[in-house]
Amino acid sequence: MAERAVVVSIEIQRTPSEVWADVRDIASHVTWMQDAVAIDFLGEEREGVGVRFRCRTRVGPFSLTDLMETTSWEEARQMGVRHVGLVVGTGEFSLRDLPGGRTEFRWQEDLSFPWFLGGAIGGFLARPVLRGIWRGNLRRLKARLEDPSATGTLGR
Numbered sequence: 001m002a003e004r005a006v007v008v009s010i011e012i013q014r015t016p017s018e019v020w021a022d023v024r025d026i027a028s029h030v031t032w033m034q035d036a037v038a039i040d041f042l043g044e045e046r047e048g049v050g051v052r053f054r055c056r057t058r059v060g061p062f063s064l065t066d067l068m069e070t071t072s073w074e075e076a077r078q079m080g081v082r083h084v085g086l087v088v089g090t091g092e093f094s095l096r097d098l099p100g101g102r103t104e105f106r107w108q109e110d111l112s113f114p115w116f117l118g119g120a121i122g123g124f125l126a127r128p129v130l131r132g133i134w135r136g137n138l139r140r141l142k143a144r145l146e147d148p149s150a151t152g153t154l155g156r
Contacts, residue, residue: 004089004110004111004112004123004127005108005109005110006108006109006110006111006127006130006131006134007106007107007108008106008107008131008134008135008138009104009105009106009107009138010104010105010135010138010139010141010142011098011102011103011104011105011142012102012103012104012105012141012142012145012146013101013102013142013145013146014101014102014103014145014146015097015101015102015103016076016077016095016096016097016103017076018103018145019076019095019103019105019145020075020076020077020095022141022144022145023079023093023095023105023141024047024075024079025046026039026041026046026047026051026053026070027039027041027046029055031144032137032140032141032144033137033140034133034136034137034140035057035058035059035130035133035134035137036055036056036057037056037057037058037063038055038056039053039054039055039056040053040054040056041053042054047073048070048073049070049071049072049073050069050070051069051070052067052068052069053067053068053069054066054067054068054085055068059126059129059130059133060129062117064085064086064087065085065086066083066085066086066087067083067084067085068081068082068083068084068085068091069081069082069084071090072092076095077094077095078092078093078094078095079092079093080092080093083111086114086117087111087112087113087114087117088111088112089109089110089111089112090109090110091107091108091109091110091111092106092107092108092109093105093106093107094106094108105138105141105142107134107137107138109130109134111123113126
């Protein structure tokens with residue numbers, strides 16, 4: 001079976017705790033994720049395992065609302081999600097401590113598309129597009145965290 005996962009990573013000149021302080025705020029992901037238009041929570045919880053939310057996404061002419069739920073949450077280390085809407089699968093952010101106060105931020109998604117978005121063939125064709133978008137997302141996150149004066153986000 002062909003690999004379905006899309007994996008991207010970037011090195012950020014901040015400690016895992018500093019990166020986590022920003023990434024743990026799920027609502028803020030729309031500020032650095034080009035494909036995330038809006039996030040609406042389905043309950044009072046905003047952090048930890050079991051947070052449920054709708055993420056309106058747009059990739060080119062395609063737009064949909066992705067239902068998601070956090071499945072794992074390890075402070076300054078890892079956040080996992082399950083996609084339970086039209087697109088199904090899993091995703092994970094992981095942070096790895098590097099020497100010199102740096103962090104490797106890794107993003108992995110393993111998604112299955114519905115038949116009307118091309119099913120397995122649509123997923124295969126979407127992987128390079130999504131990889132490119134998510135690399136851009138990580139570059140925006142890196143810029144956001146490494147130059148807080150530009151966005152005023154670090155140390156909230």
